[in-house]
Amino acid sequence: xxxxxxxxxxxxxxxxxxxxxxxxxxxxxxxxxxxxxxxxxxxxxxxxxxxxxxxxxxxxxxxxxxxxxxxxxxxxxxxxxxxxxxxxxxxxxxxxxxxxxxxxxxxxxxxxxxxxxxxxxxxxxxxxxxxxxxxxxxxxxxxxxxxxxxxxxxxxxxxxxxxxxxxxxxxxxxxxxxxxxxxxxxxxxxxx
Amino acid sequence: xxxxxxxxxxxxxxxxxxxxxxxxxxxxxxxxxxxxxxxxxxxxxxxxxxxxxxxxxxxxxxxxxxxxxxxxxxxxxxxxxxxxxxxxxxxxxxxxxxxxxxxxxxxxxxxxxxxxxxxxxxxxxxxxxxxxxxxxxxxxxxxxxxxxxxxxxxxxxxxxxxxxxxxxxxxxxxxxxxx
Numbered sequence: 001x002x003x004x005x006x007x008x009x010x011x012x013x014x015x016x017x018x019x020x021x022x023x024x025x026x027x028x029x030x031x032x033x034x035x036x037x038x039x040x041x042x043x044x045x046x047x048x049x050x051x052x053x054x055x056x057x058x059x060x061x062x063x064x065x066x067x068x069x070x071x072x073x074x075x076x077x078x079x080x081x082x083x084x085x086x087x088x089x090x091x092x093x094x095x096x097x098x099x100x101x102x103x104x105x106x107x108x109x110x111x112x113x114x115x116x117x118x119x120x121x122x123x124x125x126x127x128x129x130x131x132x133x134x135x136x137x138x139x140x141x142x143x144x145x146x147x148x149x150x151x152x153x154x155x156x157x158x159x160x161x162x163x164x165x166x167x168x169x170x171x172x173x174x175x176x177x178x179x180x181x182x183x184x185x186x187x188x189x190x191x192x
Numbered sequence: 193x194x195x196x197x198x199x200x201x202x203x204x205x206x207x208x209x210x211x212x213x214x215x216x217x218x219x220x221x222x223x224x225x226x227x228x229x230x231x232x233x234x235x236x237x238x239x240x241x242x243x244x245x246x247x248x249x250x251x252x253x254x255x256x257x258x259x260x261x262x263x264x265x266x267x268x269x270x271x272x273x274x275x276x277x278x279x280x281x282x283x284x285x286x287x288x289x290x291x292x293x294x295x296x297x298x299x300x301x302x303x304x305x306x307x308x309x310x311x312x313x314x315x316x317x318x319x320x321x322x323x324x325x326x327x328x329x330x331x332x333x334x335x336x337x338x339x340x341x342x343x344x345x346x347x348x349x350x351x352x353x354x355x356x357x358x359x360x361x362x363x364x365x366x367x368x369x370x371x
Contacts, residue, residue: 007351010310010311010315011351011353013310014315014351015353018353022196022198022261023198023201023205024261026201026205027204030204030208031208031258032254032258034250034254038247039247039251041243043244045240045243045247046240048235049237049240049244059240063232063234063235066222066232067222067232068222069223073219073223077215077223078216080212080213081212081220084210084211084213084214085209085213087206087208087209087212088205088209091204091205091209092202102332104332106339106340107336107339107352108351108352108354109332109353110354110355110356111355112355112357115356116328118322118326118358119325119326119328119329121325122325122327132325168329172329
């Protein structure tokens with residue numbers, strides 16, 4: 001194996017790990033809360049084993065509550081089900097971050113979608129010559145949509161703005177590839 | 193860009209999640225008498241001690257898991273050995289060199305650098321915070337030139353991960369007007 005393919009594999013790994021969440025924070029929160037509950041269970045178990053009075057609930061009353069569920073038990077169970085489903089969802093979803101990869105010969109490059117949106121807005125502002133506050137861009141995984149509110153009475157050419165924004169996208173070649181959609185609002189705004 | 197084991201993180205989350213769902217399902221089944229589940233028997237002292245032991249073991253495992261997240265950071269970027277001995281370069285030095293090079297690029301608000309050990313190699317991670325409407329091509333090319341200069345200084349090519357970020361500072365920074 002040559003060192004070149006080695007570094008390519010390293011860069012692919014770096015980019016892949018940058019584009020997805022590590023879930024470490026979710027794991028830390030889940031495990032820390034779980035540990036608190038377990039610490040309480042352990043304490044109650046030991047207290048019951050040595051016949052000392054319970055802190056909050058004795059193990060006997062917990063098993064009793066599970067064997068013959070009351071409304072309160074069912075409410076607790078429902079809450080546990082919600083938390084459980086959220087945790088499972090966190091585990092199986094791809095955990096993508098709002099970022100794109102930019103191909104580069106020397107470096108592994110990732111860019112926040114917010115920065116990408118700013119760059120595309122800038123191109124649209126230059127081409128349309130409307131104030132920056134009236135151009136907004138949203139970048140999602142495969143689509144960048146630019147919305148422009150023109151000045152009343154002036155005509156904006158959507159194709160030329162699309163071309164200008166497309167040129168920026170082309171020069172960056174983000175991965176996954178971005179489609180450009182430019183929308184010029186029907187109603188303009190009075191003033192410069 | 194830490195060395196946290198990500199599949200293991202998924203597994204841990206799924207395990208805790210399924211445990212919660214299973215307990216909820218058990219209680220749900222008991223309350224509806226939909227499925228005939230046995231009563232949980234009364235717990236004797238031995239069982240209680242076992243439950244306490246398992247809980248403590250699980251807590252220990254959770255603590256180990258938590259403290260092993262985010263490993264892989266390195267302070268030293270490069271170590272070189274020659275006849276006279278060996279010298280090392282800290283990641284901070286590289287960060288300073290790159291920051292100095294990029295000081296004149298107005299679209300860049302902030303540069304931070306960290307070193308990580310990934311697969312036996314030291315990787316330099318650069319986080320470049322830009323202004324809101326930055327010329328991204330210019331930013332990336334500027335960083336590329338700064339990295340090329342660093343390559344010359346170090347006389348080697350360290351793997352570099354560049355993250356062009358939109359930070360809080362970027363949204364607070366004033367937008368550069370271009371006419």
